[in-house]
Amino acid sequence: METNHSRLSSLPMFSIEKYDIWKFRLESFLTAQHCRMWEVITNGPITITETVKRVPVDPHQDPYDEVQPKQKADFSTEERKQDELDNLAKSIISGTVPDKHVMKIIKCGTAKEMWDILERMCVGSEEIKENKLSIACQKFDSFLMLKNESVKEMELRFNQILNKVQSISKDKYTQREINLKIH
Template structure:
């Protein structure tokens, strides 16, 4: 089974519903892994006598796992990766939007604007987005009021 590497971005209003549908589209059991925890790979215990017609179920040793068992056991890792990729993009997208729309407020001093601007640039750098000096200078000039 191949899982998609591109993770969609969802709005926060319907994020859970859309993420649930996205994960279920990858594998029917993936949402259950998120809500109930990793799947346990089980097998009937043939060493114990069957009572009441139902065999005792025990965890299957890794050495006995089939390819399908390995895929099911790995669903937790795949689901976590999808969630982390999605969640990692949200702060970056929000900060980039702030950066793109940044303007100096009418009653703001140049020092206050510089502090706010520097804080935003540092926040973006911490999230992995860095701008060169030219981009920063252009942004500052565009963000300043015309008068």
């Protein structure tokens, strides 16, 4: 059976030029480690909470429930695993970042912070994303089969354009629009 370490060593190193591939493989790998791992990347560390019944000082008021962070000593086994997801994600991400980029993420406190910095390096600001999306959409909208191009070559080129669009905006085109473009 393949170990986590050997699977980690098969992950691609972060590369600005191949960011979309790196992102896809990391997202797949992280999600396979734990069903909530991607949530740690997109939303930040998971806070384990508990509901505590509070009795008000005023005897005329009803007791109420209050949600608060749970003490680590009271964590169940599954809660301990969830609490460690951010550390695991940071370890996995940092293990795929080459030395020349490590200094950009070294002071990050969470996996989300690391991911956001790496994404900004590759994708840029919202304005840059919009420009990239506009260019990718122009390529999609003007897509035609080239003279002397095989169907297989056309399909590969089309998928590269579509993947670029979808890496920036997953819902830019409906499945119907995509199907009509290539049929």
